[in-house]
Amino acid sequence: MEKVRIGIVGAKFAADIHCDSYSRNEQAEVVGVADIADAGELINKWRIADYYRDYHEMFKREDIDLISVCVPNFLHHDVAIAAADAGKHVVVEKPLATTADDAKEVVNVCNKNGVLLMYAEDWCFSPALRRAEEIINEGAIGKVLFVKAKEVHNGTHSPYAKDKEMCGGGSFMHLGIHPIGWLLYLIGKGNNPVVEVSGKMTGGLAANFVHKDNGGEDFGMGMMRFKDGEFALVEGNYITVGGMDDKVEIYGTDGVIKVDLTFGSPINCYSRKGLAYSIEKTDHNMGWTRPAVDEFLNLGYVPEMKHFVDCVLGAKAPFYGVDGRAGVACVELVKAFYESNETGKTIYGEWL
């Protein structure tokens, strides 16, 4: 197989990211998209040949190798399982599912069908975070002791993500899962499990800080401790105005690394009139801005989709952090943080 032929389910925000990333890979071709709603914008932008209202119809095609699951969270389970049962390899957007049981079932069905399951945690591919990892691995900051990591912005654009059941939670499930997944990859490494978590969240609806129409929390933070002793503080919230703010701080015995994933642009721009776009989830682009140069590359999506295409071409499993095992652990961890918030207790376990 020289080219991987791809079908995408869902035709909005995440689908556009996947299409952009696949378009930069000569060994990838998006041949179909399925959405219950109009997909015209995506189809025209990326010149996709075929559109399906029912994704099951698309899965009947024998010439499609890989399915990208870009539908709302509550549908990840059903769509991934239908794709695996049709013999397709599957990329599933985060979270792997809205419950741990559903996430495990996705893993089992993919294994049973002998198809690859790839969990789309883009932070594991971010060039800046990869460089930070190299610096850690060469010993330049000594032993890592503590990491602070967050993905925060001013609220989800997706109506589905505002519904607690459809999302599987609120901002912590939707955004906090990025730093959680990346920390499993960076610190957990497949052999150093998280053993302790405690979380604090707002209560959803009227008990939210700002987003009173969101069923899930609009603010969440949590502490996690790894078996080897490292601590991490993770945040996922919708109360941060001024643009999506993804930041990481890594503290070691002999050094510190600070990474600014979204405001780290080399461009400083002052515009009296305002520019059309600067970074994700800003509501004003006048005055001084830091226009992103290539968000999809910097957040890791482009190398992420390349890795997944390479996995399909080489019939090899994705690495720990973007595999089904890490996908399950991420959902379990978010649920453990919720349990901690609800009970007021620290939750002990073993998540990897």
Ligand SMILES: NC(=O)c1ccc[n+]([C@@H]2O[C@H](COP(=O)([O-])OP(=O)(O)OC[C@H]3O[C@@H](n4cnc5c(N)ncnc54)[C@H](O)[C@@H]3O)[C@@H](O)[C@H]2O)c1
């Ligand atoms: N990795 C990331 O950084 C990242 C970024 C954005 C979104 N996501 C994930 O991608 C997924 C989609 O998010 P989004 O922001 O694109 O949501 P969205 O609401 O913008 O788009 C969802 C699309 O799915 C379609 N859809 C709903 N039910 C469907 C069905 N039964 N069959 C086919 N299509 C259906 C909707 O019509 C809509 O076009 C979510 O799981 C989200 O967590 C990940």
